[in-house]
Amino acid sequence: MAMQFTDSNFEKEVLEYKGTVLVDFFAVWCGPCKMMSPIIDELSTKYEGKVKIGKLNVDEEPSTAAKYGIMSIPTIMIFKDGKVVDKVVGALPKQELENRLSKWM
Template sequence: MALAFTDLNFEAEVLNSDIPVLVDFYADWCGPCKMMAPVIDELAKKYEGKAKIGKLNVDQNGETAQKYRVMSIPTMLLIKNGQVVDTVVGAVPKQQLESKIESAM
């Protein structure tokens, strides 16, 4: 199951993580976000212990979404050592996200 990231836990869970983190910026009303939800959950299971995979609801956590200039959703940020190393915007195939996670590990 994907982790739940918030404005409050983002620094501890994402920026201070010692493993790469994929953050899915989403909203409950977003159709493409709903399409990506099972993919994000599958990746969370596959990479458990090797990478953190989680979701951040932009409607409830606007501060973090604004900080990273998330303009359209879904937006997935791959963060390693506190820095954004890759960005994916829109619904994409699982393989595309897997290759980005693999390259960050």
């Protein structure tokens, strides 16, 4: 199961983390976000110990979403050692997401 990122834990869990982190910016009312949710959970299990994968609810955690200019959801960002290295707006197939993620592992 993907972890929950919040405004209060984002710096420690994502920005200070040495390694790769995938963050799914979502909202519970968003249809494409609901399509991506099981894919994100599946990848978090598959890559456990290799990549940190989690979700951030933009309605509940607005300051982190605003800091990264999240205007459309889902937005998936990949961080490497605290820096944004990839960003995808909108839903995408699991294989494409895995291909993007594998470049940063």
